[in-house]
Amino acid sequence: MKKMFLILGILSILLITPFHVAARAPELDVQPEKYVAIEINGNKAIVPFLDLGYRERTLVSPYGVTNLYFNTPLSWKLVSGGEIEIHYDVFFSGADLDKVIDSTNPYGGNLLFTFNGQIIGTAPLEGTGSHTVRLEIPDTALLSILQDGRHQLTISLDAHFSCDYDINARIVIKPTSFFDLVFEESSPELNLSRLPSPFYLENSFIPDSTLVVVADEPGALELQSALNVMAGFGSMIGREYSMQLITLGQLAGFDPSLYHMIFVGTADRFPILTEVNFQIPIADGKFVNLPPASEGDGVVELAISPWNPSKVIMAVSGNSGEAVMKAGQAVSSGRVFVYSSPTLAFVSNVQVLSDTLPIVEDFTFESLGYVTETLSGIGVKSQEYIFYVSKEQVLTKDAYVDLIYYHSGLLDYGVSSFSVDLNGQVISSTPFNKESEQVTTLRIKFPPGTLRFGENRLDIRASMIVLPSCDTSGFSDPWFTISSQSSIHLPVATAGLNAEPLLKDLKFFPELFVTHSDLGDIAFIFPKSDVASWVIAGKLAFSMGQQFNPLIANLEAAYSDEVPQGIHDDNSMIILGLASETPFLTEFNDMLPAPFDMANNVASERQMQVVYRIPDGVSVGYLELMLSPFNSEKSILVVSGNDRAGVLLAGDGLLVNELETQLAGVFAITNGKQVATGNASSPFSIVDNVVPGAVAVNTTPIPEILNGGAPVVERPVWLLPAIIISSLIVVGVLGYVAVSALAKRRQERLKILAGEARANQTDEEK
Known part of the structure; x- marks a missing residue:
């Protein structure tokens, strides 16, 4: 009976062995833990660091720094009364912890807080444990000093005592910290040269949404222009964003006060635009006072929304489908050139990618117009290079870049490195080391399939971390220099364009x-x-x-x-x-x-x-x-x-x-x-x-559908060996059980015969 259970068990295991690929449910992304959301009451907003994308940061003695960047909505202007509350933990370790300098500030270290380039306060390292400090934002620090308009908070650690004593400090800045901001509403600044602003602001803590509106019966060129506008914004933003294409008729189902809007089409398609205060107004389906020279131009205009002064309306228009197409392509570039007015641009022509490009097989960064670049500072820094590839070079297998570089000796070689991306695909990651402090040439091959006809982007991104240092000379920032004599080799594909057909999948x-x-x-x-x-x-x-x-x-x-x-x-x-x-x-x-x-x-x-x-x-x-x-x-x-x-x-x-x-x-x-x-x-x-x-x-029987022959179901290469092996196992198990059963029966028979012999011998002795 036990052997029977053994057989059944083994057979069951073999039968359920997954010779076919088992289907499984897709793994869903786990939603992050919910934290306190942004609270807006009247003209005050409480904004947790976490909602600005800030994660827990640790500053290590003797010196450390962390930054947080954010954008407010364009209609907000920060005013007096704002504060910042910082939550942080302090940890000390080391053999000299008993060398107390001051009871309120045991070792003399502190945290320094800077907002928009202005020092707004300090906090002594009072001792191990959790701490909170609340700081006022002075009027002199309310305006951003960054070109893109973002506000910047910098938290710096000065724990110079670690240079004199065996005392180490770790300060953990917690994402539960928050801004308590005071603002007043105003109309957003409009400037076409700053796209994707005002529709999208990097690090904004209040996400925006944009509707791209086409006519109810748009021409093909108008729809094409709307698609190019959306592709352009996708390129400019580079991340997920709420942008949706709708028709003018569908707009009635939306609350226009909640959205930025981009209207794409000829002026006569949108009677609703007569309500918008454009510089070149639209009335009776026509542009009013359009310069005669611009009758065939694409027209791009920005204006404040008449339905909400904190929202923006853009017209991507013209007097014909061709004019609208030019306007759409200009917007898609993200580099709209403006003259006297930042809210208006006329587009007379757009130079798109030519059908043919010259073949240049060898060139340097300098010949592309780039000078020797030095990336400096702790953290991630990058430099982009754009070069062109002809159709004859796209499928080459022998392309490479000879990257010439050198760097400072202040880097932590255990964690500092740089990577090279080609068209968004990482093609190399290289650690910094002592030898590469001197001029170094690194050859990086371009993997087949990464090049595209036209513009190609080579992005060099360095992650530079320095070892904790007591150097206060001012030369402690790491740097990484990329020589303009770095070169790219792009030979023509030897087998021609059709050397390798693309796999359709x-x-x-x-x-x-x-x-x-x-x-x-x-x-x-x-x-x-x-x-x-x-x-x-x-x-x-x-x-x-x-x-x-x-x-x-x-x-x-x-x-x-x-x-x-x-x-x-x-x-x-x-x-x-x-x-x-x-x-x-x-x-x-x-x-x-x-x-x-x-x-x-x-x-x-x-x-x-x-x-x-x-x-x-x-x-x-x-x-x-x-x-x-x-x-x-x-x-x-x-x-x-x-x-x-x-x-x-x-x-x-x-x-x-x-x-x-x-x-x-x-x-x-x-x-x-x-x-x-x-x-x-x-x-x-x-x-x-x-x-x-x-x-x-x-x-039905399998019909002849491919090349006049019956379709063939390809058998996986592992299937036949698996069946043979499993069959041999089953036969082996059955054989073993059969032999064991025969041996047992033989032993039992021998025992019976031996018993009978002993019984006969006993009878004879008696």
Whole structure:
């Protein structure tokens, strides 16, 4: 019986061994612990350090420093009466702790507090334990001294006693500290040259939101301009931000007093703009007193919102779609040039990335216009270099940079280092050391696939930490010098542009689509009537700008019933909307991994062995990826659904991190919580993985769908060895049990025979 249980146990273990990859729920980001939120009462605001992104900092003797930066809303002006409350812990250690100098300040050390460059107070290191100090902000410290308008609090530790005695001090500045600010409301300063301000302020403790408004029936160029504006703001901001594309009709559902707004389109599209006090007013659908020379120009204007004096309205406009496009691209650059008025700019032309660039294989930083740069100060410092790459050089495998550098000898070589990023991807991390204090040349190869046609960004970022030092000579700041004679080598790709075809896989989106630095190789295609698809396109444009940082955004857009031939031939395409409303899909629907039934918008897995029917009322989103039939170097992504809600779910699959990380293959279906993926050659349906109640309605033999042959399900390389090994184990176990059973029966038989022999012998003796 015991052996039977042993057999069953072993067989059970073997049967549950995961020969197939087990599905598991996605790991969700853990939300940070909630702290006291910002409190605003009247003209006073209590702002905890934590809500400004400050985390616990430790200052170590003899000297240490920490900084906190923040922005107030543009409509706020700090006035008298503000205070700062600092919470900190003090710890002492060392053999000379008994050498007390003063009972109130045992060792003579203190903390120094500076706000906007003004000393606002000190606090003695009174002893081990928790402490609180409250400081007034003097009138002389209310104005920012930084160019970007941020306020700066600096906390410095002076514990020079550690230089004379064996006493160490650690001061922990706690994020429960807070500002108690007093402010008055005023109209924000307007200046186009300071974009993304006033729409976005770095380190602002009150987040803003912006609506990008297009006409109810915008032209394709107007929608294209709106997408470029959103991509530009994504590039300028570089992080998550609440920016949404809506139509003028939808604006009625929003409270205009709560938002900044950017109106993109010709002047006649927005009667509401007659209420805005622009420098060049808009009346009866026209610009009033527009200079004759600017009739064909793009017009960019800023004004205070008539619905809330703390909000801002921007018009990205002109008298034609072409003029609006120029205005949108100028805004996307983030470097709007202003003349006499900071609120108005006319854009006569925009020089976007040329179709061809000259081939320059070797050049120095100096030839790019950069001088020798020295990064100085404790902490993280960086320097960016922009260079251009031609189409013939993009796929080279032999590119590199010879970085020439040297640095001070004050660095803590255990923790100080520098890294090199190419187009946002880290390609090297190098520690500082004693040898590299002298002039050093480091060759760093560019990994294949990191270069883009057009502008490329090389970012050198140094993290410089110094050892605790008693040096008070003023030369203790570390420095790192990058020579202008550093050079880049970019040979032409020897095998040509088509040397290595790109792998088509959803997990590589959007990198798979971006080969031009200005995003100019991407076109969005959507139905004229589907506003939801425009919204998704806007979010994708912002995300692409955030990720790829174009100098000028040059996305293209078209309606699905009138796609220009140029987009056919030259662009990768992201097609959004219901299949039944997208006539362009009919040109290649049969080539999709799961072709659409144009009558009911369902992606048919007709090549699958099992086809599932999705229950009525259940919305699902589809993502399908394929090679462009118009240009083998380009890709097509279809973002669709079985209804309008499904299209939004498909968009979430590309935008929501928990869903995006699940993407793979060339076909994906999502219910907004899960994603199931499949390949075009797979015979197994993926619909039932995410659609509750899906019912199998047809079982068919595998059709011949690829190159006239039957699709082949690739067997994992580990499967056959695993089956053989498991079978051998089972046979071995069964054999062992059988042999053991026979041996036992034989022993029992021998015992019986021996017993009978002894019994016979006893009888004979008797």
